[in-house]
Amino acid sequence: MNSKIAALMPFVDFLGAALGSATEVVLHDLTEPENSVVKIVNGHVSGRNVGAPATDFARAIVREYGDSNINFVTDYVCKTVDGRPLQGSSYFVRDEGEVVGMICVNIDPQPFRSLEDALNVFMEAYRHGGSEEYRDANLDAVRAAYSSSSVETLSLGGNDAGVVEQVRALMASMGKTPSELDQAGRMEVVRKLEESGAFLIKGAAADVACELHVSVPSIYRYLQKVRREG
Template sequence: MNNNRYYLEKFFPVASFIAAIVGPKCEVVVHDISDPERSIIFIENGFISGRKVGDGSTDLVLKILKTEAYREEPFIANYKATGKFGQNFRSSTYFIKNDDQELVGLMCLNIDVTHMEVAAEWVQHILQGGSPSFLASPEAPPRQQEKPSAEYLQGNPDDLLQHMIGSVIGKLAIPPDRLSSQEKIDIVRELNDLGVFLLKGGVSEAAAALSISEPTVYRYLQKLK
């Protein structure tokens, strides 16, 4: 048993307690950050996201490790996450630390609100009623847009890499093979900030996506230090 387990196993009954109170639409996960590719060591209601013990970290977990955001706050709460089955979640993460206040793991709550959002929209429609377009006020404020998802609940490291790299490459206006060296360095920097290179295969996947060699990716990373 590694040293992390001593602290992490204390949260197993807490995770079960929370899941029992909130109900079957609440997934509670305990991550051991010492192994990002198999970080899930305990999970309740994992059927919601399709994850299980032995699955890997999410994109948010990797970003937390890379940015050391856990040094500023004891937790982050009520952010949006999405699941691989298309669900919407309201999620929160508690930072588990050892006696020296170093991060050893995370306890994450993911509440599936997909059907709640549909129901809420229906209730609002019934309560507010609909108006013909010619009666609508021209000064009515536009509907507030939903904040973008902060986390993608995916337990397979290979799929997570594809998702993270694709989210960055997908923003490009031109094909990767037409980018300048500096533009490719900037993309490697963004991928590094997201924690892509904390996963095995991150360098090779990034190299393939950018149409460059793996040694070139390592060379770009050296320039970022």
């Protein structure tokens, strides 16, 4: 493990204790993306443990900001594998300018939303103007927008699935089954997976080939073409 990452382990304990049980704090070693989680406090928030992989989102933001002078990103929405939204922020750990790790802080908003709901019920007696149906519709719209804005899925590792779930989601968004995809469609799936960093995961090509009902060499040919096209 990189010494700069190892030195942050006590800090992760501190943040977890200071921020409380509704906040997950995760230390990633990005030199080992397949099992990058080396320290986690309040892992019950996402259900992850030490040894879980780096998410596609983590790989993407490292590619985007790794060569910049930006040291952190905040206030993005991520989601657990069972679909619960969390508020995320990440700090980049650099070694001689290269991003080698991240500290991620993921807040479960549900306790605060439950409090908000209770306050809304209480305030109904003092709120003037607008029908109950109108207020409920607005609240539902806000919740729907919050849920649909998720950009990161916090993978547990193993077959919970990073790559497989991505392929299925991409095919669903295209409205196609594997047998309905032509070569251009399969290329598009591989292109989007490459952009997300999915092929950094060991065995990803075999998983993609299985989901698309093609051979592993075919996936590598598509991937080489995508990389040549830039």
